[in-house]
Amino acid sequence: MNANLKWLKFAWLNTLRNRRRSLVTLSIAALGTCSILLAGGFALSTYKALAESSARSAGHLIVGTVASFEKDEDVPLQNGLDNAAELTRQLLMDKHVRHVLPKVEFSGLISNGDKSTVMVAVGVDPDAEFAVKGPFLTMKAGEVLLSGQEGGVMLGEALATSLKAKPGSSLTLLSATTEGALNAVDVVVKGVFSTGVIDIDKRLVYTDVVTAQKLLVSQRVSSLGVYLDRMEATDAAQARIAAFLPNLSVKTWLQQAQFYQGVKGLYDRIFGALGVIIAVIVLFVVTNAMAMAIIERTREIGTLRAMGTLPSQLLRSLSFEGMLLGGGGAIVGALLAMSVSVCLTLIDVQMPPPPGRSQGYPLNITVDAGMYGFALLAITLLAMLASLWVARKAVHQPVVEALAHV
């Protein structure tokens, strides 16, 4: 039998000496690993959802003038793109680009005749825009805008309530033109939606690009949203597109996604701290269990040393004991976490709406191979290190003293 296997077998037999203690140690390692993986899986699931939401909202890449990303505009579309159609044609030649969607962003007033309120409006290419937005926009009433229907708008739910508007209602949009003059267009409400964020739903208006350009008296667009076939192609596509559009600025969704970055930064710290706390607990539990086991076996260690066992051989065996307890617990914990994650895909568990939001979201826990591998390795290594830490003194104790231990 290979020497390591022999030591491993010896370690295994030793873990079975005090089964209750080993079971408690293994259970704590399992619960710790499970907690880390569930918390990490929840964070990953959140990151993924937010990343997808951000990319669907603005595009994987956003193409605009350099000034549009760096300066505030004095008048609408001051830093807009002039040749949107030609740019769109060029961008669509890239093999990873699926859609190029123009956006005209402006602000102004929206009025029902009796009441006017501030709006933040976006002129979009309706068919493609709402197709790529997918589940991140919930229709509350009416229908989504369709291309070719000029003069239609979609209102955020809270804004529609404020203006007592519903599908079919006539409203007026007022804004400054690119020349600084005041302009207005009459529009008809086609639908009412919710983004899930109350503050956005109080102000947001979607209209089509043509209506927006008509209001602003300009053929420019604010930016072009470039939608790729997959998220992973983003960085490479940015480099390619930036190379053939040197006079324009090309930003990734990540560079523009401040909310995503804020949430990720916060979650990384919260769940990172949680992971460290759990790892420390597991470390202490394994240390304690191994310390007790080693003290109980001091005389036996002395006997083995007298017979010619090297301290390094005993350390190997004792670290294997830690590995079996920690690694075994980690495997059980990983299986438990995986089971919970699978159950959550079968059972719809809704989380309450986060602060500032009107909608809850389904609780999903991502099963990520890299994270599982890292957690298993980390817990196993920690348990081995804990064992080595408490064993190092015992195996170097003078043999005479160890043999005299009662």
Add this chain to the structure above:
Amino acid sequence: MRSSPVIELRQVHKTYRLGQHVVPALRGVDLRVMPGELLALTGPSGSGKSTILNLCGLIDSADSGEVLLMGKLVDARQEKAATLMRRDALGFVFQSFNLVPVMTVYENVDYPLFLAGLEAVQRAERVQQALVAVGLHDHAHHRPDALSGGQRQRVAIARALVKRPKLVIADEPTASLDSKTAEQVLDLMRECAHEAGAAFVIATHDERLTRRCDRIVNLLDGRIEMSKLEHELEAAV
């Protein structure tokens, strides 16, 4: 041709510190143990028997004087070298057997051979021989807690002898055994000493055992007070 001693102590001094007090354990001991010799160390508690065993077993070091194993000067403070010498040349038999409880009889006896790095086939053959020699080949797969005291001590002897050591250190090997079992264990040790040529240094109070040793060294206050049969033994070699 005169054979050389397996272990030799030359003017060995050893003291222990007990709190503020320094207690002399050995005061200039000279001792030679020849191959195949069964040497009994006797004397009252605190006379230095265990200290001599520890020095001969290379698990403790002398304050002054020399310890030679098979003619080579050894220093137990050199931990790795001493450990390897114990592994290769020494066997131990303890009063309370000190078998590893999670290992079977077979695994306990196999352990020293595994440490020595022997091949599995060779080990299996030797373990089988050792277990047959101590009459426990039918108990190979029992755990120590399923054996009687005498059987456990026979396993301990098999474990000590399986690697064919030059020297066996035995601390009160019959103290925990009844008379009949003690006789069996003694017979076994004598047989091993004379057949395998292993020297035994045995610390004991047991007269049944001392009567059957080749030499008795009686210690008192850290000195050799009397060494019976020594002149006969020297004449023999």
